[in-house]
Amino acid sequence: MTFFSKLLGKTKTAPSASSSGEELAPAAVPIIGSGTLNSFERVWEYREETLYPKLFGESSQRIYPLDFELFEKVFPGQAIDPRWLHLGVFEFRPTASRKSWLYVTSGASTPWEVEPADYDSDGYSWLGVEFVMETVEQAEWPIHVLRRLLAYHVLVCHERFGDIQPLDYGHRVPAGGPIDWSDNSKLTFLAIAKPAHYQASAQLESGRFDFLHVVGITEQERDYAKSTSTAALIEKMEVSGAFPVTLPKRDSILI
Numbered sequence: 366m367t368f369f370s371k372l373l374g375k376t377k378t379a380p381s382a383s384s385s386g387e388e389l390a391p392a393a394v395p396i397i398g399s400g401t402l403n404s405f406e407r408v409w410e411y412r413e414e415t416l417y418p419k420l421f422g423e424s425s426q427r428i429y430p431l432d433f434e435l436f437e438k439v440f441p442g443q444a445i446d447p448r449w450l451h452l453g454v455f456e457f458r459p460t461a462s463r464k465s466w467l468y469v470t471s472g473a474s475t476p477w478e479v480e481p482a483d484y485d486s487d488g489y490s491w492l493g494v495e496f497v498m499e500t501v502e503q504a505e506w507p508i509h510v511l512r513r514l515l516a517y518h519v520l521v522c523h524e525r526f527g528d529i530q531p532l533d534y535g536h537r538v539p540a541g542g543p544i545d546w547s548d549n550s551k552l553t554f555l556a557i558a559k560p561a562h563y564q565a566s567a568q569l570e571s572g573r574f575d576f577l578h579v580v581g582i583t584e585q586e587r588d589y590a591k592s593t594s595t596a597a598l599i600e601k602m603e604v605s606g607a608f609p610v611t612l613p614k615r616d617s618i619l620i
Contacts, residue, residue: 404481405571408475408476412471421460421467422460425456427455428453430450430451431450431453431515435513439541448477449472452472453470454469466499466503468500469495469496469576470495474494474495479491488573490573491571491572492518493575494577496532496557496576496577496579497563497576497577498511498580499609499611501610504545506613532557534557534595536557537587537590538557539554544581544611544613547613549614550613551584551617552581552613553583555579556580557578558580558599563576578609579611580607580609582602585619586598586602586619601619
């Protein structure tokens with residue numbers, strides 16, 4: 366079930382309550398439309414129905430799109446392009462080769478603002494990224510993290526915050542509090558790294574895009590990355606078992 370098939374077919378929605386107070390609404394889409402796909406639709410279909418299953422395995426059938434409430438709550442006062450509400454987060458189950466649950470955004474690489482005649486296979490497709498996060502257990506908090514990060518990235522790319530640079534490898538951003546909303550998680554920041562355990566980039570008909578792997582870090586780890594580099598921190602985290610999977614209850618690796 367994909368965002369692509371949601372647009373072409375009939376939908377059913379099964380809302381679920383979130384412990385953060387924000388409602389999450391996974392959309393299940395049983396019917397896919399028929400007919401010849403145009404180039405825009407082929408890009409969308411390929412990413413969600415071929416590329417993602419090939420890289421990440423079987424989807425849990427849960428889809429979490431961005432919504433007006435998210436933008437208004439986290440980034441109030443911003444004018445929202447309705448097309449942005451077709452961006453969202455997929456959830457993938459563990460596989461034989463990956464023990465973690467994996468969450469990945471979809472839509473930031475869809476060529477929304479480019480005509481097919483202007484596609485550049487050597488360039489980036491629209492915003493040119495998708496965000497990924499891994500967890501040990503199925504959870505709602507990584508969905509919230511990626512939805513907010515995706516919404517922020519869209520606004521930055523449309524110059525809503527001045528000359529702030531779009532998110533990329535090596536960047537660090539606040540998580541807005543404990544990453545899993547609990548009182549005992551020390552992970553209050555996010556680091557963005559280049560993945561090595563799955564392919565870092567992918568090619569679409571409309572251009573390429575990069576996967577930006579997101580991992581939770583402590584304030585102390587953020588300070589270490591500021592004084593050295595995010596790459597240096599990630600290397601230490603990997604040795605300590607704190608990367609690529611985010612472990613919300615872990616202590617700082619620098620203690």
